[in-house]
Each structure stands twice: as structure tokens, then as C-alpha cells.
Amino acid sequence: MAHCVHPGESQPSHANKTSPSSPTMVSDGLYKLCTGKKSVSALLAENPTLSPGDAWKQLYGSYVPSSKSAARSDGDSEERSIGADELQRAAECGNWGPSQPNELFLKIYHDVLGPVEHDISAAVVSPSLMGSCGVVPLTIISVVPDIMRHMSNMIVRAEKEVYLATNYWQSSVASSYITNAMKELSARAGRRGERIVMKIIYDRGSLKQLLEPHYIVSEKEYLGDAVNIPKPEEIPNINLQVMNYHKPMLGTYHCKYMVVDRKYAVLQSNNIQDNDNMEMMIQLEGPIVDSLYDMALISWHKALEPPLPSYNSPAARGGIGSFGETSHHEMFHQAGIQANAISEAQANSSSQLEAVDARAIHSKHLIPGENNGLLEGQRLANLSNDASYDPSPARNAIEHAIDAPHLPPLDDVNIKGASSGLNNEQERFGRAPVTNAYLCSGSSSLPSSIISQPPQGKPLLEHLSTDSHYDIDIAGEVARVQQSVSPNDNLTRLEATVAHLNHTKNKDFPPSIKEIPAGDEFTPYIPHAVHEPFPIAMVNRPPYGTPNNNDVFTPQNEAWLAGLRYAKKNVYIQSPTLNAEPILKEILNACERGVDVFAFICIGYNDAVRSPKSDDYMLTDTG
Numbered sequence: 001m002a003h004c005v006h007p008g009e010s011q012p013s014h015a016n017k018t019s020p021s022s023p024t025m026v027s028d029g030l031y032k033l034c035t036g037k038k039s040v041s042a043l044l045a046e047n048p049t050l051s052p053g054d055a056w057k058q059l060y061g062s063y064v065p066s067s068k069s070a071a072r073s074d075g076d077s078e079e080r081s082i083g084a085d086e087l088q089r090a091a092e093c094g095n096w097g098p099s100q101p102n103e104l105f106l107k108i109y110h111d112v113l114g115p116v117e118h119d120i121s122a123a124v125v126s127p128s129l130m131g132s133c134g135v136v137p138l139t140i141i142s143v144v145p146d147i148m149r150h151m152s153n154m155i156v157r158a159e160k161e162v163y164l165a166t167n168y169w170q171s172s173v174a175s176s177y178i179t180n181a182m183k184e185l186s187a188r189a190g191r192r193g194e195r196i197v198m199k200i201i202y203d204r205g206s207l208k209q210l211l212e213p214h215y216i217v218s219e220k221e222y223l224g225d226a227v228n229i230p231k232p233e234e235i236p237n238i239n240l241q242v243m244n245y246h247k248p249m250l251g252t253y254h255c256k257y258m259v260v261d262r263k264y265a266v267l268q269s270n271n272i273q274d275n276d277n278m279e280m281m282i283q284l285e286g287p288i289v290d291s292l293y294d295m296a297l298i299s300w301h302k303a304l305e306p307p308l309p310s311y312n313s314p315a316a317r318g319g320i321g322s323f324g325e326t327s328h329h330e331m332f333h334q335a336g337i338q339a340n341a342i343s344e345a346q347a348n349s350s351s352q353l354e355a356v357d358a359r360a361i362h363s364k365h366l367i368p369g370e371n372n373g374l375l376e377g378q379r380l381a382n383l384s385n386d387a388s389y390d391p392s393p394a395r396n397a398i399e400h401a402i403d404a405p406h407l408p409p410l411d412d413v414n415i416k417g418a419s420s421g422l423n424n425e426q427e428r429f430g431r432a433p434v435t436n437a438y439l440c441s442g443s444s445s446l447p448s449s450i451i452s453q454p455p456q457g458k459p460l461l462e463h464l465s466t467d468s469h470y471d472i473d474i475a476g477e478v479a480r481v482q483q484s485v486s487p488n489d490n491l492t493r494l495e496a497t498v499a500h501l502n503h504t505k506n507k508d509f510p511p512s513i514k515e516i517p518a519g520d521e522f523t524p525y526i527p528h529a530v531h532e533p534f535p536i537a538m539v540n541r542p543p544y545g546t547p548n549n550n551d552v553f554t555p556q557n558e559a560w561l562a563g564l565r566y567a568k569k570n571v572y573i574q575s576p577t578l579n580a581e582p583i584l585k586e587i588l589n590a591c592e593r594g595v596d597v598f599a600f601i602c603i604g605y606n607d608a609v610r611s612p613k614s615d616d617y618m619l620t621d622t623g
Contacts (some may be wrong), residue, residue, distance in 0.1 A: 026089045026110070027066035030117050030127065034093035039126035041294040045532045048307035050149055052297040056121075063120050080565070082107055094131015097287065097533040106620055109537050111562040112555045115522045122554050124540035125295045133533040134288030137322040138474050140281040142524035144270050145162040145503045146481060147281045148174050149463045151258060151266060152181035153477055156188065156470050158260050162198045163296045165255045169202040170273035171228035173504045176465035178272060179230050184468065185273070193238070199310055200229070201243040201300060202272070203253035204337040211248045213543075214301045217242040239306055245299065251543030255299065257292060262310035263318045265292045269616075276505035283474075284536075287324060289315035291538040327475035332529050383508070459483065462500075478525045497522045552582060561586050563620040569595040575616035577601060 026034075044056040044466065090110040091101065100548055109131065116123045116130070123130060155162055162185075169175060182198070189196045205226070208215050222229045222242045229242065245253045259265045265288070284292070292317065297304075303348035322328050378436065460480040463469045471477045485500045486494045498511045500522075516522070539559045546553035564586035565569055571590060578584070578601045590597050 013100045026093060026113050027117055029066055033127040036128050039128050039294055040297050045312045048311045051303040053301040058074050060120050065118055069452055082110055086110060096535040097133030099534055101535040108559055108562040111558045112539055115553045115555050115558055122542055124298055124542050125291055125538050129291040129294050130538050132291050132536055133285050134286035135531060135533050136282050136284060136538050137528055138283040139526040140524060143501055144174050144275060144279055146524045147268055147279055149175035152177040153470055154260050154264060155181035156184045158185055158196060160261050163259045165201045165257050166272045167203050167254045167256060168271040168273055169227055171226060172274040174274050174467045175272050180468050182230055182235050182238060186237040191235040196238045197306055198238050203244055203246045204244055205246050206244060210248055213247045214243060217244050243300060247545040249545050250547055251545035252544055257588050259292050259296055262293050262313055262315050262323060265289045274504045284535045288315040288536045322474055325473050327473050331475050331527050437439045471481040474527055478527055481525050560618055563618050564590045567595045567620045569621045572619040573599045575601055
């Protein structure tokens with residue numbers, strides 16, 4: 001449901017100096033809401049017993065759209081000229097932290113605000129939290145079990161609360177990772193003398209939702225074979241509440257995310273069920289977590305019984321999270337992660353893990369009174385230049401992070417020396433040489449020694465649904481999963497990788513290659529070195545039940561259309577299917593403007609008519 005737009009660090013150039021006749025979408029009313037401090041989560045901080053639905057009515061129930069909001073998306077795929085004053089007004093509608101969005105980002109964000117102007121409920125987040133900032137310490141690109149492994153580790157490390165949202169929950173190997181982690185979390189909380197509050201929300205269509213789209217699932221229902229969540233006596237130290245949300249007839253709750261302690265969030269593409277899809281996940285930290293938390297409350301709608309303990313502890317005040325851990329910095333040193341993994345394996349007894357208290361790890365890094373990521377950015381900048389935190393002084397962490405997504409800046413690519421593999425006719429009508437060179441120049445963020453020479457000594461046993469092995473931080477998780485796809489006494493690298501990928505589905509499926517070449521090793525967990533908080537927009541699409549197409553004017557749809565509309569160089573799209581008429585029109589127009597558009601799709605995967613959803617993504621002008 002949420003899409004995160006990663007813009008880069010440059011200031012907007014505002015090339016268009018004159019404002020066209022088209023109306024400014026950001027009216028005074030919406031501007032006031034976006035730049036104010038009111039939000040559903042802030043109102044619940046004052047009164048935790050208030051339902052989020054009632055809080056929304058109090059804040060936005062009397063909102064009247066501006067007459068300008070009638071300017072809906074008209075399907076005109078020509079680039080719209082947006083004046084500098086309009087871009088500036090859009091920029092002021094977000095709290096972007098220590099860096100400012102670039103011009104492309106602001107153009108997309110400007111268009112995203114249009115549907116919110118027309119119908120404020122389309123935001124599915126308080127307007128004051130739509131424009132934010134944060135950091136991404138980890139990306140996962142793999143099959144479902146690898147994503148469930150990370151989610152389970154986050155759950156067992158929770159201190160106070162877990163909010164888990166998924167479109168579909170099915171009793172499965174995937175769900176076993178979560179339910180096992182719930183039992184482990186309850187045991188750890190019991191040893192600390194504490195109780196955890198956990199909320200689970202999913203969409204399993206029910207006749208009850210004809211009367212109430214949100215209904216609290218009874219214990220009898222969620223203990224059944226179809227869902228199989230642990231019994232209360234199995235998780236005595238977790239106060240669990242389960243919600244089933246569907247908006248009849250076709251209004252699917254399509255979210256897949258989790259927020260832990262209002263400090264850490266993950267946003268992923270997969271449901272809680274077994275399949276053989278390639279899936280993705282990112283971990284988010286910093287002020288953007290407050291936006292996900294606010295969206296979570298709004299989606300829950302009803303009173304939270306009991307309330308989430310962090311109701312008065314915004315993520316913006318929560319410190320620097322994963323980047324404050326020395327082990328995270330050591331991953332980017334050639335030998336650091338190996339030493340960390342070896343010591344962790346030797347210490348990985350249940351008695352020693354029981355003694356680990358997550359608060360002891362993070363408390364010394366807390367920054368009270370942090371405001372919109374500014375102090376966090378300063379702190380991270382200091383850390384990145386602190387030799388004590390970076391065992392490899394030759395590689396400044398900030399410099400490394402700026403290069404992540406592990407593709408060099410376009411200016412550094414040797415275009416003449418890069419072979420495109422295309423003949424003159426193909427280059428004329430195909431992708432441009434500069435784009436081809438850029439896409440062919442990627443490299444892994446992990447040092448080669450971690451990939452080619454996995455940690456030696458006591459092996460790190462694979463974390464399985466039938467044999468749990470939890471880690472205390474991201475570095476430990478990276479080491480464990482990387483060892484599971486590395487050669488050992490019994491398996492070649494290819495055999496180990498195939499066994500890992502086919503963990504749940506297609507266990508006997510043979511590989512289609514003879515071996516994995518050096519340099520092409522599988523790295524499912526991709527950690528990112530320390531970087532400053534960067535601008536992120538919270539862009540949603542609410543469930544819509546009526547079987548028609550009257551819901552096309554939504555923030556998420558406008559983000560996709562605007563990305564194509566304003567692209568200058570290239571667009572990368574990944575989606576199971578791609579057949580919604582408005583976006584196909586924008587793709588064709590982008591191609592006619594000379595923009596390279598790459599669409600990775602799976603024809604026939606899902607329903608016959610499908611527009612981009614929350615598990616799809618698009619990158620625009622990545623060079």
C-alpha cells in the first residue's frame with residue numbers, strides 16, 4: 001500500500017519559471033493540514049482510548065475540498081508545466097529532514113497531493129505525515145522464507161509492541177516463522193517481567209464484513225486450521241488482538257508491512273503464505289516510521305484494546321537505530337562480519353541469548369527531542385566520519401551510502417567502453433547506450449570476502465521454521481543467510497543456493513545452469529552503510545469495494561503516472577501484471593519522448609484486469 005520514493009540529494013532547480021494556466025492543487029486548506037502538527041497518532045497520544053476512526057472524524061470530518069480539487073487526472077499524458085511557486089508550495093508540505101527533495105520528486109509529490117485535495121481520506125495517513133524522511137539499513141530480494149526470517153528476528157527483538165499488516169494470512173511454512181517468533185517473544189518478555197502488545201490485521205473475506213468491514217477476529221476463528229495463530233496459553237506474555245478488514249465487494253486490504261516498537265518498520269511485497277515468487281522488502285527507520293504507524297492506526301479504525309504502548313513515543317525521537325550498532329559498520333569492512341559471525345555462533349546458546357536485552361543495545365544512542373530527522377542526520381554524518389565506527393577508513397561510510405543502490409554515478413560510467421550488445425538498428429530503437437552502460441555497471445554492497453569466503457569455525461545453522469536460530473542484529477542475520485547459500489562440505493555453491501531458494505516450494509526443482517560464476521553469487525540480504533535521512537513520501541491507495549473504475553484518482557496511481565509523465569531518461573517497472581489503461585498510455589508517451597522504459601512483468605500471473613498495487617514498484621531517472 002505504501003510506496004517510498006527515493007529522490008536523491010540535490011536541491012530542486014525549478015527549471016520552469018512561469019506558472020501555467022492549470023490550477024495549483026495545493027489549496028490553502030490542504031496546505032494548512034500538511035504543514036500543521038495535527039495527526040491521528042498525535043490525537044491518540046492525548047487520548048489513547050479514542051478510536052482512530054473517531055480521531056480522523058475530529059480532525060478531518062469537516063474538511064471541504066477546494067473548488068480547484070475538481071481538476072482531476074484527465075488522462076492527458078503530456079508533461080504538465082509546474083511553476084517554481086507550485087513546486088515550492090509542494091516542498092513546504094513535507095518535513096524532509098536534513099536534505100531536500102529534487103525537482104523530479106517534487107513534481108511527483110505535487111501531483112500526489114491532487115487526489116488528497118479532492119478526497120482527504122484517499123491519503124490513508126494524516127496529511128502532516130505524508131512528506132517525511134528516513135533511512136534504509138537493509139533490503140531483501142529473495143523468496144518468501146528469507147523475508148519471513150527477517151520478520152521473525154524483528155519480532156523476537158521487540159521491546160514493547162508489534163503491529164503486523166498483511167493482505168492474506170494462511171497457515172503455512174511462512175506463517176510458522178511468525179508464530180514461532182511470537183512464542184519466543186512471549187518467553188523473552190516473561191523473563192523480563194513484561195508483556196508485549198501485538199496487533200495483526202489481515203484480509204480474509206467474510207460475510208460479516210457486509211455489515212462491518214473492520215471486525216475483531218474471535219479467538220476461535222484465528223485458532224482454526226486456516227490461520228493457526230498461537231493459543232493464548234502458548235503466548236502468555238503477549239496481549240494479542242486480530243483484525244479482519246475487507247471493504248465489500250472488491251475492496252482488498254492490500255498492505256504488507258510491520259512496525260516494531262514504533263522504531264523499526266519493514267515494507268514488503270509478500271503475503272503471509274507460501275509461494276515460489278521472487279519478493280522484496282526494505283527496512284525503514286527514522287521519522288518515516290511515524291507515518292507508517294499513523295497509517296496503521298487509521299487502517300485499524302476501531303479502538304485499540306489495549307492501546308499500543310508507544311502511543312506517546314514518536315520514532316522521530318527514537319535515535320539512530322541500526323546505524324548506531326558497531327556490528328552494522330563492521331559489515332562493510334572486509335573481515336568485520338566474519339569476526340562478528342564467528343563470535344555470534346560461539347555465543348549462540350539459549351542461555352546467552354536470553355540475557356540479551358535490546359534496550360541495552362540502543363539506549364545509549366537515544367537522542368531526546370529529535371526534530372524531523374535533523375539531529376539524526378547530523379549524528380549519522382558524525383558517525384560516518386568517525387574512524388572508531390568504520391574499521392575501514394579508506395571507505396567513508398557516507399560516501400559508500402551515497403553510492404548505494406550499488407550503481408556508480410552516471411558520470412563515472414565509461415560509456416564508450418561498455419558493450420551494449422546491440423546493433424545499430426537496435427540501439428536506434430532500443431535502450432540508449434548510456435542507460436545500458438549504467439545498468440551493466442552494478443556491484444554488490446557486500447565485501448567480496450563475505451560472499452566468497454563465508455565465516456569459518458562453528459557453522460551458523462540456517463534459520464528454519466522447524467529449527468529456529470535468531471540473531472541479535474542485522475549483521476548476524478546477513479552472516480547466517482549468506483553462509484546458507486555458500487559452498488560447504490556437502491554442497492557446491494549452486495546446490496546450496498538452489499536448496500535455499502527452493503526451501504518451501506519446488507524442493508526437487510533442478511537448476512538450469514551448471515554453476516554460479518564468481519561475482520554472481522546470490523546475496524539475498526543487502527545491508528546499506530550509514531547514510532543521512534533522505535526524503536520519503538507516504539503514498540497510499542485506500543480499499544475500494546464498488547465494482548467500477550471510479551477510484552482511479554488516488555495518490556498511489558498519480559505517483560505512478562507522474563513518474564512516467566516527468567521522466568527524462570529512464571523508467572524501470574516491476575509488476576506481476578501491467579494492463580491498466582492509464583499507465584499503458586503514459587508508458588507509450590514516455591517511449592515516444594525518448595525515455596527508456598523497462599517493464600519486468602509476468603503475463604498471466606494474476607487476475608485479468610489489474611493496476612499497479614503495493615507489491616509493485618517503479619524507479620524513475622535512476623541515472
